[in-house]
Amino acid sequence: MKTIVAATKNKHKIVEIEAITSQFGMNIVPRDEAGVPDIEIPETGKTFEENSYIKAHEIMKLSGQITIADDSGLVVDCIEGAPGVYSARFATFPGIWPDEKDEDEADSDDRDNNSKLIRLIKDVPYEQRTAHFVSVITMVFPDGETLVARGEVHGHLVLEERGKGGFGYDPLFVPLGYDRTFGELPAELKNSISHRANALVSLKEKLEKLNID
Amino acid sequence: MKTIVAATKNKHKIVEIEAITSQFGMNIVPRDEAGVPDIEIPETGKTFEENSYIKAHEIMKLSGQITIADDSGLVVDCIEGAPGVYSARFATFPGIWPDEKDEDEADSDDRDNNSKLIRLIKDVPYEQRTAHFVSVITMVFPDGETLVARGEVHGHLVLEERGKGGFGYDPLFVPLGYDRTFGELPAELKNSISHRANALVSLKEKLEKLNID
Numbered sequence: 001m002k003t004i005v006a007a008t009k010n011k012h013k014i015v016e017i018e019a020i021t022s023q024f025g026m027n028i029v030p031r032d033e034a035g036v037p038d039i040e041i042p043e044t045g046k047t048f049e050e051n052s053y054i055k056a057h058e059i060m061k062l063s064g065q066i067t068i069a070d071d072s073g074l075v076v077d078c079i080e081g082a083p084g085v086y087s088a089r090f091a092t093f094p095g096i097w098p099d100e101k102d103e104d105e106a107d108s109d110d111r112d113n114n115s116k117l118i119r120l121i122k123d124v125p126y127e128q129r130t131a132h133f134v135s136v137i138t139m140v141f142p143d144g145e146t147l148v149a150r151g152e153v154h155g156h157l158v159l160e161e162r163g164k165g166g167f168g169y170d171p172l173f174v175p176l177g178y179d180r181t182f183g184e185l186p187a188e189l190k191n192s193i194s195h196r197a198n199a200l201v202s203l204k205e206k207l208e209k210l211n212i213d
Numbered sequence: 214m215k216t217i218v219a220a221t222k223n224k225h226k227i228v229e230i231e232a233i234t235s236q237f238g239m240n241i242v243p244r245d246e247a248g249v250p251d252i253e254i255p256e257t258g259k260t261f262e263e264n265s266y267i268k269a270h271e272i273m274k275l276s277g278q279i280t281i282a283d284d285s286g287l288v289v290d291c292i293e294g295a296p297g298v299y300s301a302r303f304a305t306f307p308g309i310w311p312d313e314k315d316e317d318e319a320d321s322d323d324r325d326n327n328s329k330l331i332r333l334i335k336d337v338p339y340e341q342r343t344a345h346f347v348s349v350i351t352m353v354f355p356d357g358e359t360l361v362a363r364g365e366v367h368g369h370l371v372l373e374e375r376g377k378g379g380f381g382y383d384p385l386f387v388p389l390g391y392d393r394t395f396g397e398l399p400a401e402l403k404n405s406i407s408h409r410a411n412a413l414v415s416l417k418e419k420l421e422k423l424n425i426d
Contacts, residue, residue: 049356049357050357052357053356053357138357141361143262143266143361144262144263144265144266144351144359144361145359145360145361146357146358146359147358148354148356148357148358206423209422209423209424210419210422210423211422
C-alpha cells in the first residue's frame with residue numbers, strides 16, 4: 001500500500017486511524033504533511049456518506065495522492081438521531097434541538113457538546129438512552145476510484161462524563177457488552193471495537209478483494 | 214445486480230454496452246428512460262478517467278441510481294496520442310492538429326473525424342500507423358462508491374474506411390492478430406475483444422470480488 005493522505009485535521013481521529021491502519025501496513029500521512037493547504041472543507045452533506053465523500057475527494061484533488069476521509073458522529077435514538085452529522089458542532093448549531101446557548105459557529109468543544117446532549121436526554125430512562133456511533137471511511141484514488149466503508153458500534157449513554165480516554169462523546173458512551181465508557185476503556189480496546197475500527201476493517205477487506213496493495 | 218443507468222446518450226455505445234453486459238446479467242437502462250433530463254455534461258477533463266468520472270457522477274446525482282459511464286477514444290502514436298479524449302469532436306476541435314475545416318463546435322460526425330485522421334497520417338508507413346482504443350468505464354453507487362475499469366485494444370490504422378460495422382474510427386482500425394477492421398469484423402467478435410469489452414470485463418471482476426450483485 002502506498003502512502004495515504006488523511007483528509008482530517010482532527011488530531012484525535014488521526015491517532016485512531018493510524019493505530020488501526022498501522023496493523024494493516026498502511027502508511028497514513030496527515031494532510032498538512034502532504035502539502036495540502038490549510039483550508040476548511042464545508043461539510044454540507046445530510047449524511048455521513050456525503051460528507052466523507054466530499055472531504056476525501058477535495059483533499060485528493062489537492063494532494064494528488066490516495067486519500068482517506070472519516071466522517072463520523074453519534075446517533076441518539078430518543079432525540080430522533082441527533083446529533084448525527086452535526087456531532088462536532090452540536091452545541092453551536094441552532095438547526096436541531098436548539099439550546100439557549102447555541103450560536104451559529106464552527107465546531108464546538110467536546111465539553112459543550114456533551115453538556116447539551118446530557119441536558120436533552122437527562123429525563124430519559126437508561127434503557128431508552130440507546131445510541132450508536134457511525135464512521136464512514138472513504139478512500140479515493142487519483143483515477144477517481146472510490147471505496148466507501150461504514151462501521152457502527154451500538155450502546156447506551158450515561159448522564160455524566162466518565163474517563164479521560166478517547167474524545168468527543170466517548171465519556172458518555174457505554175458500548176454493548178461492556179460497563180465502562182469509551183472514555184474509560186483502554187485505547188487498544190476502543191480501537192478494536194469502535195465504529196472507526198469496523199469501518200477500517202471493512203475498507204481493508206475491500207482493498208484485499210480488489211488486490212490493491 | 215440492480216438496474217444500472219447508462220450515462221451516455223450515444224446509441225452505438227449503449228448497444229455495445231448492453232450486448233456485453235447482458236452476458237453478465239446486468240440490466241442497463243438508458244439515461245432518458247431513467248428520467249434524467251436531457252442536459253449536456255461538459256467533458257472538461259484531460260484524461261479518459263476524468264471525463265468518465267464526471268459523466269458517471271453527474272448522472273448518478275440526477276438519477277439517484279447506480280450509474281455507469283464510458284469515456285473512450287482512439288490514441289494514435291504518430292500524432293502524439295491524438296485524437297485521444299477529443300476523439301468525438303476531432304474534426305471540429307481546433308485545439309489539436311488544427312485543420313482548415315475545424316470550427317469550434319460540438320461533436321463532429323464520424324466521416325469528418327475519419328477524414329481528418331486520414332489526412333494527418335497518410336504519409337506514415339503502415340508499421341508506424343499504430344494506435345489503440347481506450348475505454349474507461351466508471352460505475353458510481355448512490356453512496357459515492359466508485360469503481361473504475363480501463364480497457365484497451367491495440368492495432369494499426371488503414372487509410373481508407375473499410376466495413377459498415379461499429380462506429381467512429383472503427384472502419385480504420387485493424388486490431389492486432391486480425392486483418393479486417395472493426396468495421397468489417399462481426400459485432401460479436403468486436404464485442405469480445407474491444408476496449409469496451411475489456412473494460413466491462415474488468416469492471417465485472419471488481420464487482421464480483423466485492424460481492425456486489
